[in-house]
Amino acid sequence: MEKTYYNPQDLKKFGNISEFSPGLAEKFFSYYGEVFAEGELTAREKSLIALAVAHTVQCPYCIDAYTVDSLEKGSTEGQMMEAIHVAAAIRGGASLVHGVQMMNKVKEIVM
């Protein structure tokens, strides 16, 4: 067994997922490519969104990939950190907003 679950070298092997299911992999990668193409959002904006989401799903591969990609799309360190704060705020907010549910329940059962 590997000493760690995550090996940076594995990122380059992403394409190999087609080995066990070529059809689905092909559909996924062609979809993926189209999602990140320049559209109503710029490729740079999409890369920043991906970076923020990568931090939410806490995927080390995606964090590496979209850190480099964001730099190569011309984002600044400040913009990248702000994107991550957006992810963190939504994450934190998503926990906190459930406080309302907790309060509802408290009020339901407490005199």
Add this chain to the structure above:
Amino acid sequence: MQQSLKKSNHQLADTLIQLEVLNQATQQGSQFPAFTQKLRGLNLFPLKPTHLDIFQVNVGKMCNQVCKHCHVDAGPDRKEIMTRATMQQCLTAIAASSVRTVDITGGAPEMNPDFRWFVEEISKLGREIIVRCNLTIIVANKKYHDLPAFYKTHNVHVISSLPYFSAMRTDAQRGQGVFEDSIKALKMLNAVGYGQEGSDLILDLVYNPSGAFLPARQAGLELEFKKKLKAGFGVDFNNLFAITNLPISRFLDYLIQSNNYETYMEKLVMAFNPAAAANVMCRNTLSVGWDGYLYDCDFNQMLELKVSPSAPQHISAFNEAALNNRNIVLNQHCYGCTAGAGSSCGGTTA
């Protein structure tokens, strides 16, 4: 102040060692495909010049800065500069050639005591003059404060490096305080008319990544730079050139020190773009070293790879026809010119 690789007796000051690194096997034991093979696949090998358009003269390695990525290994401790006699040989060659543009670079070319004389003489020959000015030299010493006016007199096309529109990234690459001084110098250039709407005095900027990654799209960066430099500092310029860092000299040292060398080379190789390969700048450029030797480009010059011996190798024996017929000398660093949108002294090529 940081020292040049040469001054600090760094092993990479030896260009043979740089070439060895560029051609060695990866840690996994595999080899990057040879650049020449890639060109062979495109019927571009041997690579030939198209025509001689740009005559690039490196007037010396002396510089007031010691940028971390410098492919020249320039700095205040480098004393190699072009003599007036060699400049005269360049002028004789230019006069007899079809060269449209003379591109003066360094180091900081302005530190060569014969720099102004050289510009004046080229001006008399009626060719476009580019000076690659590092900006900070203009404010480094009183004797350089009038450079913007001097450039204006000779209608010099100024091309200057500014790796980013923020002090953090610029200073990390070029040294403490460089961003602030560069902005001061840009304002002085703007004040005499450079980069202004309706003016024919051209001021272009060069962006290069501050690390082991490829440049963003040139057009997008240009817009961003224009917006940020105007809003933040009231600075105007004409075009932005996005340039890829080639894995040689001090940038190679950085790549190795930071453990990024293989990943970066792999990135360049993976991003090989056939369209960029057909347009590499060595096809219309000749590069002259401080001592008069001839090279296919400034990068080959810094790797001491002289033009093919089938052509004259020194400016004193300049022969345009023979040079136009030479085979361009290539090596693994050339992948830097063909990655993604391509890269040259004039920005992207594909």
